[in-house]
Amino acid sequence: MNILVFTKRVAATQEEELRITGEGQAVDLSKVPFKVNDWDNYSVEEAVRIVDKAGGSVTAISIGDAESDEVLRRAIAMGAKDGFLVETGEALHDPFTRGELIRGFIDKEKVPFDIILTGVQSEDDQFGAVGGVLAGLMGLPYASMVIGIDAVETDHVVIRRELEGGLQEKVKVATPCVLSIQSGINEPRYVSIMGIRKASKVERKVFKADGYEKGSPKIELVKWVYPEKKGGATMLDGELADVCGQLLGILKEKGVYQ
Amino acid sequence: MSYTLIVAEVRRGVFEERNLDSLGLGALLGAQSVLLVPDGAYQVPDKLVDVVLKVKAAEEAYLNPMNMGKILEAVFAARGKPDHVLFTQSSSGTESAAYAAGLFGMPVITDVSGYDRDAGVFLKSYYSDKVFGQFKAAGAPAVLTVRSGSFREFAAEKAAAAAAEAIEGAAAVEARTFVEYVEEEKTDIDITKAEFLLSVGRGIGNQDEVAGYEELAGALKAVLSGSRPVIDKMWLPKARQVGTSGKTVKPKVYLAMGISGAFQHIAGMKDSDCIIAVNKDPGAPIFQYAHYGIIGDIHKVRDKLKELAKG
Incomplete structure (x- = not known):
């Protein structure tokens, strides 16, 4: 089994306050740390687990600027054999454009594969669409929200998809195929700094994104805006003890705490 | 005639409530609204759309993105291409939407939670709702997935019940097949x-x-x-x-x-x-x-x- 797994370096914004600059032209990420996209971390782990059982090799691919090499080293430290960077300085918001670029790269470089794994979504743009667009473009079978891979056979896989409210569906998908991996599918292995340092010795290939065919973007980002205010919360202010006292007061008033 | 195709999400015999948000956005978009549903005894709100288009397909096949590709192909052939194709923002809705976008070369914007009719822009969440991007689709039909709870108040009752149309489904694809539903394990804590x-x-x-x-x-x-x-x-x-x-x-x-x-x-x-x-x-x-x-x-x-x- 040759598995291609896509991994993206994203801004870690969960704990950060974000500012929009100018008249909505950009989101200021200059003070935000970057990290591997959570969903891709699960995908890389799943890819490595598949080849551990079924044999073959994992190739990690990242689309982004030179800094994205960091997530390739990480993937190699987790067990990927190769790391390919499709280098572009452009922020590719359009999932369709990303899909086209990936197809162009795989076709032109004749990258062999049986399964392509992507994360369900990336933490930054949360489109959740690149895997599906890619499958549609390449005419490959597709499944998203994959929360379990139960069997990997020579010509198909049996997977479970996460639906709503705790329900799952078991689905049989012919290979070659594209699968988008949901977070929580596995417990990704710990990657030590030593491991990443060792992975740095494995050569990562760099490809220039302009070498691959893609059309003009199909969607246009007009501007950034803050979410609409919905009234918001009454903020409890003061010293820690005072704030906590007020909180307990609310719990008493609501009758859930005596 | 221009129209909006609303792909209903159904599951185990139920017409999902979040479809109402697709109907609401459909009403805001203003074109004739055509609701696609599989054949079956679903409770379809047929006063909230202009046309109910029934496709002969089993529910599991209809929810399979590869079959949905074939169904859309048949709809486009029969009615011409719509301006917008709406899916629910959900596990299956987003899956089929993205796949269809790739298959037919359509622009796709997911998790749409707002629409500015004058500017023609759709609001889409970034960074877990900390900021939103205003997006325009270049070209039609554009595929949108609609966030639950965002548009249902705009779904307006029409004077008459929807016109009924029907379409033959395509043979189910074999490259992806449904096996079974898996329920969550029961636990002590609820x-x-x-x-x-x-x-x-x-x-x-x-x-x-x-x-x-x-x-x-x-x-x-x-x-x-x-x-x-x-x-x-x-x-x-x-x-x-x-x-x-x-x-x-x-x-x-x-x-x-x-x-x-x-x-x-x-x-x-x-x-x-x-x-x-x-x-x-x-x-x-x-x-x-x-x-x-x-x-x-x-x-x-x-x-x-x-x-x-x-x-």
Whole structure:
């Protein structure tokens, strides 16, 4: 089994306050740390687990600027054999454009594969669409929200998809195929700094994104805006003890705490 | 004639309620609205659309993105291409939407939660609702997935019931087939029955901190639950997950600590009687839904609450 797994370096914004600059032209990420996209971390782990059982090799691919090499080293430290960077300085918001670029790269470089794994979504743009667009473009079978891979056979896989409210569906998908991996599918292995340092010795290939065919973007980002205010919360202010006292007061008033 | 194709989401015989948001956006878009549903005894709100288009397909086949590709091909052949194709923002809706976009070369914008008719732009969440992008689609038909709860109030009743149309389905593809549904395992704890939930999120930082929140839950006689990142990391069992892929809860008090408020989480708890949020980021979306908020270090708040609760 040759598995291609896509991994993206994203801004870690969960704990950060974000500012929009100018008249909505950009989101200021200059003070935000970057990290591997959570969903891709699960995908890389799943890819490595598949080849551990079924044999073959994992190739990690990242689309982004030179800094994205960091997530390739990480993937190699987790067990990927190769790391390919499709280098572009452009922020590719359009999932369709990303899909086209990936197809162009795989076709032109004749990258062999049986399964392509992507994360369900990336933490930054949360489109959740690149895997599906890619499958549609390449005419490959597709499944998203994959929360379990139960069997990997020579010509198909049996997977479970996460639906709503705790329900799952078991689905049989012919290979070659594209699968988008949901977070929580596995417990990704710990990657030590030593491991990443060792992975740095494995050569990562760099490809220039302009070498691959893609059309003009199909969607246009007009501007950034803050979410609409919905009234918001009454903020409890003061010293820690005072704030906590007020909180307990609310719990008493609501009758859930005596 | 221009029209909006609304692809209904159905599951186990039920017409999903979140389809109403697609109908609402369909009404805002203004063109003739055509609701695609598979053949079957679904409760279809046929006064909220112009046309109900029934396709001969079994439910599982209809929910399969590859079959949906064939069905759309047949619809486009019969009626011409629409201006917009709407799907629900859901596990199956987003899956089929993205696949169809790739298959037919259509622009796609997912998780649409707003529409500015004059500017022709769609609002889409970035960074877990901390900011939104205004997007325009270049070319038609554009594929959109519609966020649940965003547009249902715009779904307007029409004078007459919808016209009925029908279309033959295509032979089911073999490259992907449905095997069975898998139900969640039953557990002792049912967080949907709790009156007071203490819910923890990514902000707790690491697994070692969980015990401290279990102690706090004990001291306050609350039940401990969590948001997706905590469940994904296996710090709490799946049965304790609040959100669209977990449980929808409506306790008297929902105390959220270290939860920034991704929409999938908000959708699972927004109807709680009283929501109290503690987070270090004043811009965390959860403060927009909370009744009371505290900006600060959640561990310090936890420890102080424990101390006061004991005293």
